[in-house]
Amino acid sequence: MSSARTCLSWPGRSMAEKAASVPPQGFLEPPLSFDLKTHLLIEGDNLDVLKILLPGLAEQIRVIYIDPPYNTGNRMLYHDRYSSTGAKTGVCDRHDSWLSMIFPRLLLAHKFLRRDGVLFVSIDDNEVHHLRSLLDEIFGEENFISMITWRKKVVRGRGNRHILPQTEYVLAYAREIATLPPFSEPLTPSMKRAYPHSDHNGPYKIIPFAKSGTRQSPRPNLLYPITAPDGSIIECPTHQWRWSRKTFDRRQDEILIQKNRNGRWTIYTKQYLREEGKERRKTPESYYDRVTTTDGTREMKELFGEVLIDFPKPSRLIRDLIGWASPPGSSDPVMDFFAGSGTTGQALLDLNAEDGGNRPALLVQSGDPTPFPNLPTIWSICRERVRRTRDRLTQEGHASLPIKEFRLIPS
Ligand SMILES: C[S@@+](CC[C@H](N)C(=O)[O-])C[C@H]1O[C@@H](n2cnc3c(N)ncnc32)[C@H](O)[C@@H]1O
Numbered sequence: 001m002s003s004a005r006t007c008l009s010w011p012g013r014s015m016a017e018k019a020a021s022v023p024p025q026g027f028l029e030p031p032l033s034f035d036l037k038t039h040l041l042i043e044g045d046n047l048d049v050l051k052i053l054l055p056g057l058a059e060q061i062r063v064i065y066i067d068p069p070y071n072t073g074n075r076m077l078y079h080d081r082y083s084s085t086g087a088k089t090g091v092c093d094r095h096d097s098w099l100s101m102i103f104p105r106l107l108l109a110h111k112f113l114r115r116d117g118v119l120f121v122s123i124d125d126n127e128v129h130h131l132r133s134l135l136d137e138i139f140g141e142e143n144f145i146s147m148i149t150w151r152k153k154v155v156r157g158r159g160n161r162h163i164l165p166q167t168e169y170v171l172a173y174a175r176e177i178a179t180l181p182p183f184s185e186p187l188t189p190s191m192k193r194a195y196p197h198s199d200h201n202g203p204y205k206i207i208p209f210a211k212s213g214t215r216q217s218p219r220p221n222l223l224y225p226i227t228a229p230d231g232s233i234i235e236c237p238t239h240q241w242r243w244s245r246k247t248f249d250r251r252q253d254e255i256l257i258q259k260n261r262n263g264r265w266t267i268y269t270k271q272y273l274r275e276e277g278k279e280r281r282k283t284p285e286s287y288y289d290r291v292t293t294t295d296g297t298r299e300m301k302e303l304f305g306e307v308l309i310d311f312p313k314p315s316r317l318i319r320d321l322i323g324w325a326s327p328p329g330s331s332d333p334v335m336d337f338f339a340g341s342g343t344t345g346q347a348l349l350d351l352n353a354e355d356g357g358n359r360p361a362l363l364v365q366s367g368d369p370t371p372f373p374n375l376p377t378i379w380s381i382c383r384e385r386v387r388r389t390r391d392r393l394t395q396e397g398h399a400s401l402p403i404k405e406f407r408l409i410p411s
Helices: 013-019 046-057 091-112 128-139 189-193 245-250 293-304 315-325 343-355 378-395
Strands: 026-029 039-043 061-066 113-123 144-151 167-174 197-199 202-208 255-259 265-272 334-336 361-365 403-410
Touching: 013 091, 026 046, 039 343, 039 378, 046 091, 046 361, 046 403, 061 091, 061 315, 091 113, 091 128, 113 128, 113 315, 128 144, 128 167, 167 315, 293 315, 293 343, 293 378, 315 343, 334 343, 343 361, 343 378, 361 378, 378 403
Parallel strands: 039 361, 039 403, 061 113, 061 334, 334 361
Antiparallel strands: 026 403, 113 167, 144 167, 197 202, 202 265, 255 265
């Protein structure tokens, strides 16, 4: 844990901290080998499973995405009402109990991440404030990346007399922010259409050679006069040019000098869509509204013919998060230890198929019972979803990593 400045305290905190380090109560069947060349689906309580996995996988995971119970107090298929006594108790007790559940799991999650690893946690208004304090403490405030706001529904609904809730959050933390490469994602189709010209280097757009902005202290090597085709001298109209004189001379075939509408010489450069063989990408934003909970529900209906668990995440959301943090075509291991219906598994298999990656998924889900005879536990829904996604991708001609399944045998 980083040298903590402010610590959240609640009754039960020290017990919860201890829970992360007492030996696991059980073993995996069959015994697990840690080669990370297959998808691993594990049934069991995640605290014990994480403890069993840690010695073999410490500092090996690139992305952890989790969607823990939000402590809404609502009736769900899984337990989402925390209280230490099990009885109807006050709000404080409910928070204490949730914190004691999540704390040891987050302590362990931190240990699984590589130095360039990232943790994403979905959460809503019920516990976001506590979760953020805990993560600041465990990861260090300096490793906070963003609190992404997800607009999860657009329709009006019930929920609150004062403000209709439409959003929830994804907290993102780096294991070590200085080592984490920038996040990026593909340009949108309309951004690509903004490259309307083409030459032997592919699509390009024309941008001013003078850098915009009014910074006061220009770098001297970026300010120099340029000779126009008629021999007149062009001075930089802003604080600096984009390139040094040397680069300007070397990349002459990317420079255009034209008269603008006012008859003044203006210099432009070609900006190509592809650079060094790779298509440009953009930095993701902290407001996310590409999909809603309705998309998550629709996906589940398409896959199973009915909605088997409440509010599954839309796989596009998780696919985007993983894609931001793990480069196209990579083999970065990705973990979700509150796997639910296996949305992260589907997201990861789809992302691999899309960008040629071989990222292994490590999913943990307990065997909470369901009322469905063919899929009697949430774990069995998760497993079936990953299998069906794999089968669909195989039919579409994409190879997926093999899937291995394990179960925690409690001792
Ligand atoms: C919010 S749901 C995750 C939903 C998932 N993201 C999806 O899209 O389907 C949280 C899940 O964590 C599981 N869970 C809760 N406590 C757990 C534990 N101690 N070990 C393993 N799974 C647990 C619950 O059964 C539930 O399915």
